[in-house]
Amino acid sequence: MMGSRYENLIASSETFDYEYGGIVFSKEGKGKRLWKKLKYQLVEYHSLPGYLRDNEFILGYYRSEWPLKQVFLSIFSIHNETLNIWTHLIGFFLFLCLTAYTAVRAPSIMDLYSIQHLHDFVRAADLQKIPKDLMSCLPSLPNVSGLPKLKDITTSLSSGDFISSFSGWNVLEVLNNCLRDRFSYADQTDANVLHGVNMVAPMLIQPVTRWPFFAFLGGAMFCLLASSACHLLSCHSENLSYVMLRLDYAGIAALISTSFYPPVYYSFMCNPFFCYLYLGFITILGIGTMIFSLIPEFQKPRFRVFRTTLFFGMGMSGVAPIIHKLVLYHNKPEAIETAQYEVVMGVLYGLGALIYATRIPERWMPGKFDIAGHSHQLFHVLVVAGAYTHYQAGLIYLRWRDSQGC
Incomplete structure (x- = not known):
């Protein structure tokens, strides 16, 4: 029959x-x-080859050994990897846009921050004692016709209208060309002038280097794109799965390592010894983790907790430079604010790693979270949230060092 x-x-x-x-x-x-039609249908966990068996609590909706064409097209279909792919793919495009925004807009953001410092200065200083040679800077500035008349300068400074007239040109360049020289000839016995110098001098510093910040953005994009590619392509064959898993772990190590670059560099740029000590340590640790990830045995499901612990340990190694930063700059609001962001980032990463390792919530109700809501998807969302939190902290570091230097 x-x-x-x-x-x-x-x-x-x-x-x-x-x-x-x-x-x-x-x-x-x-x-x-x-x-x-039947050959490329989704299958259940017990039908998978050994190399695709990773989470026994996700019971169905697996792709197994599909041709590459069907694998690529499956990015637009529903299966248990769909949200794993898209959560990090959307995150990749988010950080790509943030990188472009930072490259184009970050300098002007820092200029606006400098304008605010100038506004604070003119509000705090005795305007009647500002040196007249400072006012002589005004005719040399662009759009000078839009500035208030000298007889109305006190009112304009107090109201903030004078500051708003600075929009459209580079404050740092103007201050470098004029204010530095004017203040250098000011009467050093005048306490108000000295106060003005202390408040305006930070704005005379050129913008700090951006490479640590862009290194972090590059590491984040590499991690997110590698993760999306891994979840999309690993079902094709054992050899491709072998390659993609290593790329995925390398991306995680890159994200963790480069996340240290902005806080370490901008916190200790005035202390080169500690700056290079911390940067060197995390770089070596990251490279070592990438090399260790190449070991085939490391990929097996029984090492899930060990893998999580290794990456979690990399993240915890950032506690020392954060505490060191707070000791050095305990009176700086920027140090406190960035530390708060970094704690939130650490909590998000740590919570994601804990959920990933414990396979919550699918272990409580196997098969109920196959499509949406399982641990790996929650882990992805928390990683993107943590990286975005770190991006916000990076902007604070740039404003801090651009405006105050060492």
């Missing part, structure tokens, strides 16, 4: 050729079309 059933299926799967009007036509049997 069973044999005749398969014989009928094979017979109906044959391709028939026929001729009409000198043209040969080919017609595919219904059974063959049905076989093609």
Whole structure:
């Protein structure tokens, strides 16, 4: 009975050729079309080959050994990896936009921060004792016709209208060209002038280097893109899965390592010894983790907790420079604010790692979170949130060092 059933299926799967009007036509049997359809259906966990078995609490909706064409097209279909792919793919495009925004807009953001410092200065200083040679800077500035008249300068400074007239040109360049020289000839016995110098001098510093910040953004994008590619392509074959998993772990190590670059560099740029000590340590640790990730045994499911602990340990190594920063700059509001962001980032990363390692919530209700809501998806969301929190802290570091230097 069973044999005749398969014989009928094979017979109906044959391709028939026929001729009409000198043209040969080919017609595919219904059974063959049905076989093609069934061949690329989603399967259950117990039907998977060993290298695809990772989470026994996700029971269904797996892709298994599909051709590359179907694998790529599956990015637009529903299966248990769909949200894993898109959570980090959307995160990648988010950080790509943030990188472009930072490259184009960050300098002007820092200029606006400098304007605020100038506004604070003119509000705090005794305007009647500001040196007249400072006012002589005004005719040399662009758009000088839009500035208030000298007789109305006190009112304008107090109201903030004078500061708003600075929009449209580079404050740092103007201050470098004029205010530095004017203050250098000011009467150093005048306490109000000295106060003005102390408040305006930070604005005379050129913008700090951006490479640590862009290194972090690059590491974040590499991690997110590698993760999306891994979840999309690993079901194709064992060899490709082997490669993609290593790329995924390398991306995680890159994200953790480069996340240290902005806080370490901008916190200790005035202390080169500690700056290079911390940067060197985390770089070596990150490279070591990448090399260790190449070991085949490291990929097996029984090392899930060990992998999580290793990456968690990398993250915890950032506690020392944060505490050191707070000791050095305990009176700086920027140090406190960035530390708060970094604590939030650490909590998000740590919570994500804990959820990933414990496989919550699918272990409580196997099969109920196959499509949406399982631990790996929650882990992805928390990683993107943590990286974005770190981006916000990075902007504070740039404003801090651009405006105050060492």
